[in-house]
Amino acid sequence: MTAFLESLLRALPGSAAQGLIWGIMAIGVYVTYRMLDYADLTVDGSIATGGAVCVMLILGGVNPWFALVAAFAAGAIAGLVTGLLHAVFGIPPILSGILSQLALYSVNMRILGKSNQAVSVDKYSLILSSRENMHAVLICAVAIAVLIGILYWFFGTEMGSAIRATGSNPNMSRSQGINTNRMKILGLSISNGLVGLSGGLLAQYSGAADVKMGQGAIVIGLAAVIIGQVIFGKLFRNTAIKFLSVVFGAILYYIVISIVVRLGLSPTDLKMFSAILVALFLALPSIKESIKSAKMMRQGKNA
Amino acid sequence: MLEIKNLTKTFYKGTVNERTALDNISLSLKDGDFVTVIGGNGAGKSTLLNAIAGVWQPCSGSIKLGGKELVGLPEHKRAKYLGRVFQDPMMGTAPDMMIEENLAIAARRGKCRNLKWMIGKIEREDYRELLKILELGLEDRLSSKVGLLSGGQRQALTLLMAAMKTPKLLMLDEHTAALDPKTAAKVLELSDMIIQENSLTALMVTHNMKEAIKHGNRLIMMDSGKIVLDIEGDEKKALTVEELIARFTAKSGESFAGDRALLG
Numbered sequence A: 001m002t003a004f005l006e007s008l009l010r011a012l013p014g015s016a017a018q019g020l021i022w023g024i025m026a027i028g029v030y031v032t033y034r035m036l037d038y039a040d041l042t043v044d045g046s047i048a049t050g051g052a053v054c055v056m057l058i059l060g061g062v063n064p065w066f067a068l069v070a071a072f073a074a075g076a077i078a079g080l081v082t083g084l085l086h087a088v089f090g091i092p093p094i095l096s097g098i099l100s101q102l103a104l105y106s107v108n109m110r111i112l113g114k115s116n117q118a119v120s121v122d123k124y125s126l127i128l129s130s131r132e133n134m135h136a137v138l139i140c141a142v143a144i145a146v147l148i149g150i151l152y153w154f155f156g157t158e159m160g161s162a163i164r165a166t167g168s169n170p171n172m173s174r175s176q177g178i179n180t181n182r183m184k185i186l187g188l189s190i191s192n193g194l195v196g197l198s199g200g201l202l203a204q205y206s207g208a209a210d211v212k213m214g215q216g217a218i219v220i221g222l223a224a225v226i227i228g229q230v231i232f233g234k235l236f237r238n239t240a241i242k243f244l245s246v247v248f249g250a251i252l253y254y255i256v257i258s259i260v261v262r263l264g265l266s267p268t269d270l271k272m273f274s275a276i277l278v279a280l281f282l283a284l285p286s287i288k289e290s291i292k293s294a295k296m297m298r299q300g301k302n303a
Numbered sequence B: 001m002l003e004i005k006n007l008t009k010t011f012y013k014g015t016v017n018e019r020t021a022l023d024n025i026s027l028s029l030k031d032g033d034f035v036t037v038i039g040g041n042g043a044g045k046s047t048l049l050n051a052i053a054g055v056w057q058p059c060s061g062s063i064k065l066g067g068k069e070l071v072g073l074p075e076h077k078r079a080k081y082l083g084r085v086f087q088d089p090m091m092g093t094a095p096d097m098m099i100e101e102n103l104a105i106a107a108r109r110g111k112c113r114n115l116k117w118m119i120g121k122i123e124r125e126d127y128r129e130l131l132k133i134l135e136l137g138l139e140d141r142l143s144s145k146v147g148l149l150s151g152g153q154r155q156a157l158t159l160l161m162a163a164m165k166t167p168k169l170l171m172l173d174e175h176t177a178a179l180d181p182k183t184a185a186k187v188l189e190l191s192d193m194i195i196q197e198n199s200l201t202a203l204m205v206t207h208n209m210k211e212a213i214k215h216g217n218r219l220i221m222m223d224s225g226k227i228v229l230d231i232e233g234d235e236k237k238a239l240t241v242e243e244l245i246a247r248f249t250a251k252s253g254e255s256f257a258g259d260r261a262l263l264g
Ligand SMILES: Nc1ncnc2c1ncn2[C@@H]1O[C@H](COP(=O)(O)OP(=O)(O)OP(=O)(O)O)[C@@H](O)[C@H]1O
Pocket: B011, B012, B019, B020, B021, B039, B040, B041, B042, B043, B044, B045, B046, B047, B048, B087
């Protein structure tokens, strides 16, 4: 038992670092899924695009910080394409995301030249690495603080509020003069930009970019959003803190994952576990509701 | 002010479900006209307002507002000139946003939305003052989510939002139909007040003949996508429900017996 706890404790910084990196992606998912009411599946592709762009630029001698900016831009372009497919050509949200995701696989393959590209922390001055988890945690925490600050400001501006209004009630938004199509495109770009940025960080952290690195990313993002909301949602109402609760959700997710892996769950079963976890958290409100009504029934009978 | 010419809208054209909701309608409103619109279910009242608002483009015809052609403009571009309260209380506000945020969004109708922070102290005070005229206590709940409000409270808020940036045309679509009688009367009174104070040009759809007669300076009745009655001035002032029914029956050859709602 103590050995188990010890190993868990040793893994904690790693889980925290991964949780923080995926937390940035989860903030992106939050922007589309919660704010824009748009189930965007571009994510699985755009995270790898961010990673691929970042790694190739670093290999080409570009500064790793600047490579991150480029990763954001690349992700944002992917989101832009999804937005155009939906807004200009009227393709339904889910399908437009799937199409982008599919196309991005080829794009990412082109960028990387092969399915996996390594970037060694020994040869390049990467911003963070899995070899120094504490340092990675620190960098990511600062990055997230800055990002949340910027997003909090942005979604409080006239433009950011127009995006939120579009997600909340597109009819009302149009009747108040908001170009809802443009707002959806903008929201998708910002969201996938964040996802690309997280892909760039993830690639530097793990020392490689892989075309498959985004597989199932949307599930992790949704898990973070939903866990964050279920556990911390009641506590906070402020937008900035909601972003933060999404990040906590991601960290919690990684801690749970590292526990079950240590308990002997095989990595190939992990996806099943993730799916069950997300389904469980999604079902929680309705489970609570039926428990409540069952209780009421019993009380009614006894009375 | 508003000049509608030969406006036609057919839904599902060329299919078995084809339905002409607006049938070659022409209507002209003067500056400051307050027109009540009545007609049975499916007469095309909401469709007329949707056509003006630009929810979709009509099949043919023209809609000019203050000399400017609206047909061809997308909905969000027409919003600059129009204020609108919907038949459905859920439709006019953003439920996930606060009361003050909804007002702030309405305050920027027709303006470019840029990277300025939306709500400051001064603005918040303005909204508080504005909400007081509703007498619903909303001025103390500025940061409540609109989704937590009742239908009547929402409709009152939507009315305020529609009139906030003085529109060239205010369109009210049975905006009190879903409310309890007391709230309905209050919202209606408020609409009257807002229209009068700002000398707005307005179209108000209602199912209630008494209401239609009592309010406004002109009354039109729609049936099967056409305007079948148009009564204004002293003639409108002297109008009674019985006379209105008689005139409709004479015009359309139908009787009102089946249309319970219209008699309201
Ligand atoms: N978007 C739409 N698509 C298809 N048919 C529509 C659409 N909007 C309206 N219609 C049809 O047009 C006709 C007129 O509808 P409209 O909503 O204008 O009636 P209304 O006069 O507002 O009735 P009510 O008093 O019930 O609100 C109806 O037959 C309706 O089915």
